[in-house]
Amino acid sequence: MNFDELLDAAEKCDVxxxxxxxxxxxxxxxxQFLNMALQAAGQISEINYHIxxxxxxxxxxxxxxxxxGLYEFAPxxxxxxxxxxxxxxxxxxxxxxDKANFADMIESKWNDLTLQLLEHRxxxxxxxxxxxxxxxxxxxxxxxKVRNSFYHQLxxxxxxxxxxxxxxxxLYLVDTNSLFLRRGIDQARNWSQYVNSDLxxxxxFYADISIAVTGIIASLTGRFKKCVILDLDNTLWxxxxxxxxxxxxxxxxxxxxxxxxxxxxxxxxxxxRGIILAVCSKxxxxxxxxxxxxxxxxxLRLDDISVFVANWSNKADNIRYIQDILNIGFDSMVFxxxxxxxxxxxxxxxxxVCVPELPEDPALYLDYLISLNLFETTTHSENDSxxxxxxxxxxxxxxxxxxxxxxxxxxxxxxxxxSIEPFTEEDFPRLAQLSQRSNQFNLRTVRHTQSDIEQLAHxxxxxxxxxxxxxxxxxxxxxxxxxxxxxxxxxxxINTWLMSCRVLKRGVEELVLNYIIEKAKEKGYDVVIGExxxxxxxxxVEKHYPNLGFETCGENLYKIEVNNYNNLKHFIKND
Amino acid sequence: xxxxxxxxxxxxxxxxxxxxxxxxxxxxxxxxxIEKWTSITHIRLVVExxxxxxxxxxxxxxxxxxxxxxxxxxxxxxxxxx
Numbered sequence: 001m002n003f004d005e006l007l008d009a010a011e012k013c014d015v016x017x018x019x020x021x022x023x024x025x026x027x028x029x030x031x032q033f034l035n036m037a038l039q040a041a042g043q044i045s046e047i048n049y050h051i052x053x054x055x056x057x058x059x060x061x062x063x064x065x066x067x068x069g070l071y072e073f074a075p076x077x078x079x080x081x082x083x084x085x086x087x088x089x090x091x092x093x094x095x096x097x098d099k100a101n102f103a104d105m106i107e108s109k110w111n112d113l114t115l116q117l118l119e120h121r122x123x124x125x126x127x128x129x130x131x132x133x134x135x136x137x138x139x140x141x142x143x144x145k146v147r148n149s150f151y152h153q154l155x156x157x158x159x160x161x162x163x164x165x166x167x168x169x170x171l172y173l174v175d176t177n178s179l180f181l182r183r184g185i186d187q188a189r190n191w192s193q194y195v196n197s198d199l200x201x202x203x204x205f206y207a208d209i210s211i212a213v214t215g216i217i218a219s220l221t222g223r224f225k226k227c228v229i230l231d232l233d234n235t236l237w238x239x240x241x242x243x244x245x246x247x248x249x250x251x252x253x254x255x256x257x258x259x260x261x262x263x264x265x266x267x268x269x270x271x272x273r274g275i276i277l278a279v280c281s282k283x284x285x286x287x288x289x290x291x292x293x294x295x296x297x298x299x300l301r302l303d304d305i306s307v308f309v310a311n312w313s314n315k316a317d318n319i320r321y322i323q324d325i326l327n328i329g330f331d332s333m334v335f336x337x338x339x340x341x342x343x344x345x346x347x348x349x350x351x352x353v354c355v356p357e358l359p360e361d362p363a364l365y366l367d368y369l370i371s372l373n374l375f376e377t378t379t380h381s382e383n384d385s386x387x388x389x390x391x392x393x394x395x396x397x398x399x400x401x402x403x404x405x406x407x408x409x410x411x412x413x414x415x416x417x418x419s420i421e422p423f424t425e426e427d428f429p430r431l432a433q434l435s436q437r438s439n440q441f442n443l444r445t446v447r448h449t450q451s452d453i454e455q456l457a458h459x460x461x462x463x464x465x466x467x468x469x470x471x472x473x474x475x476x477x478x479x480x481x482x483x484x485x486x487x488x489x490x491x492x493x494i495n496t497w498l499m500s501c502r503v504l505k506r507g508v509e510e511l512v513l514n515y516i517i518e519k520a521k522e523k524g525y526d527v528v529i530g531e532x533x534x535x536x537x538x539x540x541v542e543k544h545y546p547n548l549g550f551e552t553c554g555e556n557l558y559k560i561e562v563n564n565y566n567n568l569k570h571f572i573k574n575d
Numbered sequence: 576x577x578x579x580x581x582x583x584x585x586x587x588x589x590x591x592x593x594x595x596x597x598x599x600x601x602x603x604x605x606x607x608x609i610e611k612w613t614s615i616t617h618i619r620l621v622v623e624x625x626x627x628x629x630x631x632x633x634x635x636x637x638x639x640x641x642x643x644x645x646x647x648x649x650x651x652x653x654x655x656x657x
Binding site for chain 1: 614618619621622623626633634
């Protein structure tokens with residue numbers, strides 16, 4: 001998207017009613033256009049940025065001075081924009097003998113600045129831009145052998161920044177170079193503007209950067225894509241399975257088949273990362289499944305697909321069905337289909353679903369989808385990759401549910417066992433991740449990062465609970481997080497209660513409340529207070545506390561007496 | 576393209592960049608006549624004019640502009656060279 005296209009698109013979006021996201025911009029050069037582009041990128045992603053723009057080239061001053069405007073502003077996010085050009089200027093000022101240590105200097109500068117910043121604003125997230133590749137060709141291609149060449153040092157610095165981001169949970173790197181490549185150097189920089197107005201990048205490139213930064217911030221606030229729904233004929237393979245038959249569809253290393261094979265290989269990588277794959281195809285189910293079972297050159301197999309829907313009904317309805325099984329928001333789904341008419345139907349009926357305008361030529365599918373960077377993420381755990389199995393199990397449970405009419409009987413037949421324990425170190429990544437992902441069953445939507453979780457685990461003022469569940473079909477793993485704050489006046493306040501929607505109506509809420517009350521009693525607390533903070537997504541739990549027997553005691557506030565409490569019924573055995 | 580046509584289209588671009596619907600631009604208009612024509616919006620104006628007319632100005636040429644008329648002459652020269 002070009003700068004003016006971004007600004008135009010933003011004009012159609014009103015975010016004034018959405019809560020502010022406080023973002024500070026620190027730049028090694030003037031940032032006015034970045035500021036404009038960021039506002040706009042926020043608007044099209046439903047983020048209402050409140051931006052603090054520091055004077056340019058004041059990065060160190062803003063971070064080191066505890067009374068700076070930056071700290072007064074109290075940002076949630078700090079975006080630091082730099083450029084290879086400003087780096088080059090620093091490098092050229094060095095004496096020759098210092099040049100070989102340039103990377104050490106720059107690395108320790110960013111390390112120190114980031115740590116300082118996080119000491120003053122422990123909750124902030126720092127987004128740091130890497131340096132665009134800029135070979136000054138003083139040594140040409142000989143640069144790897146010359147430590148004191150600029151390009152050698154620049155390449156080294158980008159590597160070191162990556163390593164800093166790897167070990168610092170609150171530091172995120174914005175990969176400038178993938179954007180720079182996409183835009184192309186002649187479009188990403190305008191030398192005339194640089195010389196006349198000290199603009200280090202073109203306006204269009206500020207748009208690219210802003211969209212990337214906003215993608216990271218959206219992901220940090222729990223908005224990211226979780227699922228790809230795939231059409232089959234001419235999307236996953238060339239040709240039409242129902243007409244051409246198994247031996248004539250195009251897939252494999254020959255001809256256009258290679259494009260589909262490469263696309264599938266990439267999808268498999270996404271699946272291994274934890275993205276859910278689903279199929280939605282206009283086909284007879286057995287025919288549609290045949291290539292997955294029989295074709296030797298198919299990369300994706302049936303057990304890679306969490307939900308497989310092949311029938312002749314409307315795709316929008318089928319996507320609603322998939323959504324019902326997966327229990328994730330429509331805004332976390334991507335629908336990939338080569339047929340423009342199907343795309344249009346889905347776009348019109350389900351505007352929240354992301355529907356990429358796939359190019360006509362299958363050879364271009366993959367690069368086009370990659371260019372959109374749809375799957376930005378800010379967490380990763382190994383659990384992600386076993387989710388496919390869990391969703392397949394969920395399909396099985398749904399089938400069972402249809403055959404059982406009595407709910408208690410159904411719940412008992414699941415043979416559930418559960419455990420509740422305080423946060424343990426091995427669960428920290430998964431706890432942080434669940435905290436970022438849960439939108440619907442989340443009473444107060446307080447997001448906890450891994451470092452927050454670690455602190456809470458050791459704070460005696462809090463009781464932490466991680467809840468795990470399994471049943472006869474499989475293991476759900478960690479599915480619910482509760483954090484109870486022990487307040488004065490013998491009041492226990494439920495700071496966080498969130499749960500994965502996959503285990504809704506299984507009795508986990510009852511199990512948890514029994515446990516909370518038991519713990520409160522043990523510690524000598526009389527009252528447990530719960531709060532519901534409404535968001536656009538958590539209407540599901542609006543009546544959560546009244547449903548569990550809490551009394552209203554203020555706006556969105558509920559309480560329950562510990563001593564008159566009778567344990568609630570559920571069908572979950574202790575693990 | 577005639578001078579009037581160029582002036583008309585330039586005015587459209589300016590309306591968009593300065594976000595002002597009712598501005599009157601003539602060949603003698605200078606930046607100080609329009610409140611929103613600052614050093615910053617000027618950069619954007621140049622980008623949008625280049626994009627609109629599909630031309631590329633030279634750095635020196637931009638520096639020599641004194642009023643809208645000078646800008647129009649530059650645009651005319653580039654269009655003629657296409």
